[in-house]
Amino acid sequence: MPGTALQTCRITVVLIDCHVLFRSGLRRLLEHHGIVVVGEALSVEAGLRLVARHAPDVVVVDPGMPELRDLAVIQTIRRMKASAPRTHVLALSRTTDGHDVVDVVRVGGSCYLLKDAPVETILAGVRAAAAGEALITPKVATALVRRLRAGGGGEGPLASSLLSEREQEVLRLLAAGLDNDGIANELFISRHTVKNHISSILDKLDVTNRVQAAVRAVREALV
Numbered sequence: 001m002p003g004t005a006l007q008t009c010r011i012t013v014v015l016i017d018c019h020v021l022f023r024s025g026l027r028r029l030l031e032h033h034g035i036v037v038v039g040e041a042l043s044v045e046a047g048l049r050l051v052a053r054h055a056p057d058v059v060v061v062d063p064g065m066p067e068l069r070d071l072a073v074i075q076t077i078r079r080m081k082a083s084a085p086r087t088h089v090l091a092l093s094r095t096t097d098g099h100d101v102v103d104v105v106r107v108g109g110s111c112y113l114l115k116d117a118p119v120e121t122i123l124a125g126v127r128a129a130a131a132g133e134a135l136i137t138p139k140v141a142t143a144l145v146r147r148l149r150a151g152g153g154g155e156g157p158l159a160s161s162l163l164s165e166r167e168q169e170v171l172r173l174l175a176a177g178l179d180n181d182g183i184a185n186e187l188f189i190s191r192h193t194v195k196n197h198i199s200s201i202l203d204k205l206d207v208t209n210r211v212q213a214a215v216r217a218v219r220e221a222l223v
């Protein structure tokens with residue numbers, strides 16, 4: 001529809017992925033839906049140069065690339081943020097490696113999705129990241145919860161004392177990977193009410209997006 005093309009044509013993206021065929025297919029998908037790919041890179045350093053040059057709305061990067069093993073993903077995202085502070089990071093991975101999920105979230109990554117996710121989910125992730133929002137799927141949320149629980153380090157019941165009972169219910173479902181529609185259906189409330197609850201949760205927990213709120217929920221044993 002024309003409205004959709006107009007709505008998304010201003011989103012600019014840089015793709016960083018060492019798999020040429022996947023990257024090419026992703027570019028075609030995004031451009032078909034009016035999203036502008038301003039650059040592609042098969043290496044991290046080349047990708048960083050593109051980010052610095054174009055300051056895109058979103059960087060789509062595979063945290064499983066050989067160059068991003070160990071703590072390199074943290075350093076890379078920090079370098080991206082330093083050169084283009086308004087650019088948001090969407091991690092698009094083949095696996096739900098708990099270390100990668102936590103590392104991406106810790107340094108400000110907006111979204112973490114799997115490469116085998118439905119087309120609609122990947123598009124929603126790019127649009128959410130461009131809008132400064134966050135998105136995780138149930139599979140990724142499960143990996144995040146396991147990793148955080150294995151690491152321990154709970155911060156006590158602070159969040160539960162700050163949030164209302166309904167807000168705690170919303171936070172639990174959010175941490176499980178449900179989107180706003182899923183939360184609304186589960187709690188029999190409107191999507192608008194869910195958005196209001198999430199805004200209140202982010203404000204009370206002093207976090208910037210729903211992924212960071214999910215991390216806080218796990219650390220404080222709310223889920």
